Amino acid sequence: MKHNKDSTMYIMPFDPKLDAAPAPQLPVRELILHAACQVFAHEGYAAATVSGIAAKAGLPKPNVLYYFKSKDKLYAQVLESIAAPYMDACLCLRAGDEPVEALTRTVLAMVRLFERQPFASKVFMVELKEGATRLPPAYAERWSTRVRDSVDCLRHWVDRGLLASMDPEHLLLSIWAIAQSCISLGWQVPALRGRDQLEAVDYAAATQTATRLLLQGLLPAPADIRRKRA
Amino acid sequence: MKHNKDSTMYIMPFDPKLDAAPAPQLPVRELILHAACQVFAHEGYAAATVSGIAAKAGLPKPNVLYYFKSKDKLYAQVLESIAAPYMDACLCLRAGDEPVEALTRTVLAMVRLFERQPFASKVFMVELKEGATRLPPAYAERWSTRVRDSVDCLRHWVDRGLLASMDPEHLLLSIWAIAQSCISLGWQVPALRGRDQLEAVDYAAATQTATRLLLQGLLPAPADIRRKRA
DNA sequence: GTCTATACGACGATAGAC
DNA sequence: GTCTATCGTCGTATAGAC
Structure with missing residues (x-):
């Protein structure tokens, strides 16, 4: 274990708490996955390069391809290494709830x-929006069935009058979209705030905003009070 | 005007009504912009290639670069050619409304x-999410100021109690996200429906879903009725 | 304006010394 | 396992004939 031309980029999460454990000494394989995740998050799959990932990890390019045979497979491995928590987070609706x-x-x-x-979240959510076509087959299948379950659950609730009458598939997409849009100011849209102001996001406020926006829109309309302007 | 090796791909929108006018004879410049828009929509900026765009337009590759000096500038021109309507659609909130x-x-x-x-919508919305960094400076500035206006307008409404108390910036993002998520089943997430089922979207239903979801969540809570399950 | 041929560089991937 | 050197491919972009 030598490598590491530039010690400043050994492991460089913006915040110690961000993504995988920033253990000073990480198995090389994990080190590469960690770096790849960040690069894919920033550049997207197409624009990301193996050289860039290697540089981020402080390794020469061939080392990356020694552990993962190709860029394609590396990306798939990144997805596989992060997929599990998203299954539980995005798809935890059950008819009995x-x-x-x-x-x-x-x-x-x-x-x-x-x-x-x-970083992992950015990668996974982008992959979702692109149809999750690169998810390893095993995960893709489990993902599809759980999506169907969640949609069925939403439909069940709509049918029983527990939710407003809406298309359950659109609804599931909207839930994801709202949750994402409430934390994505940091990642995106510098036009909204200053330039490149990667300021700390208030996640508690984001949770509240998303929940409020979502629920009040989902519940059956109680009384259609529309206050007129003074 | 010769070109056009393969007449089947002269201009090929899925639907005659889709994007720019499918006039059988289009000025070459427009023809290229039209093709580029489709390719960028499908592949994204990084993955799209000049060859691919040329093929879509039925032209040899250098012709594309004759009209637009580089891939970068072609993309910028595409953005510029489609930007105006999105300014009006996404940013039409005024404090007096x-x-x-x-x-x-x-x-x-x-x-x-x-x-x-x-196609144009996909391109523009993706560009938005990436920070609108490639929008020509003139448009970018107008976009920024109008974004600020809309945010101010939302804040004004929140302050006057016309909307629920929420962060206006998150809110603007959420509005865009909801509108998009209600029509994006066609583009994305084949996991939700069958494989590659680019079925016709019911835009009227999408409008209703998005409006319903958005408004009921935005209006000040009237009465917090929570129906329990039977 | 149209198009063939080609320059030039970057990228993914491999060979092979250590 | 690590790393230098390099190969083949494909990308953008240009030269220059028609």
Whole structure:
């Protein structure tokens, strides 16, 4: 174990709490996965390069391809190494649950994940939006069935009048989108705030905002009070 | 004007109504922009290639670079050629408006745009999420100021009690995200439906879903009725 | 304006010394 | 396991004939 031309980039999460444990000494394989996750998060799959990942990890390029045979497989491994928590966070609705409690729990779990693993979250959510086509088959299948379960659950709630009448598939997408949009100011849209102001996100506030926005829109309309402007 | 090796891909929108006018004879420049828009929408900026765009347009590769000097500039031109309607659709909130009416109008305008220009919409919305860094400076500045105006408008409404108490920046992002998520089943997430089922989206239903979801969550809570399960 | 041929670089991946 | 050198491919972009 030599490598490491530039000691300043040995492991460099923005915050000690961010993503995987920043243990000073990490098995090389984990080290590469960690670096790859950050690079894929920043650049996206297509724009990311093996050289860039190697540089981030402080290794020469061939070392990366020694552990993972190709860029494609490395990306798949990254996905596989992070997928599990997202299954539980994004797809934890069950027909027996109480809707408000279950949806609150979903939002909370998602935001928690975003907080602890911002890079992994970016990678996974982008992959989701692109159809999860690169998820290893085993995961993809489990993902699909659990998506169907969640959609069925939402439909069940809608049918029983526990939720407003909406298309359950759109609804599931919207839940993810809302949870994401409430924490994505840091990642995206510098037009909204100053330039490159990667300021600390208030995750507690994000959770509250997302939950509020989601629930009040999901519950059956109680009384349609529309206050007019003074 | 010769080119056009393969007449089957002269111009090939899935639907005659989709994106720019499918006029059988289009100025070459427009033809390229049209093809580029589709390719960028499908592959994203990084993965798209000049060859691919040329093929889509039925032209040899250098012709594309004759009209637009580089891939970068071509992309910028695509953005510039489509940006205007999105300024009006995404950022049409004014402090004097009635919130419910204004927000309904926003959702309607966005979904309309998605319906008429699915490719352009994909390109623009992705660019937005990446920080709009490639928008030509002139547009970027106008975009920023109008974003600030809309955020101020939302804040104004929140302060006056016309909307629930929420962070206005998150709120603006969420509005866009909800509108998008209600029409994005076609583009994304084949895991939700069958494989590659690019079925026709019901845009009227999407509008209704998004509006319903958004408004009921935005309005000040009238009475917090929570129906328990039977 | 149109198009063939090609320059040039970057990237993914491999060979093979240590 | 680690790393230097390098190969083949494909990308953007250009030269220059028609």
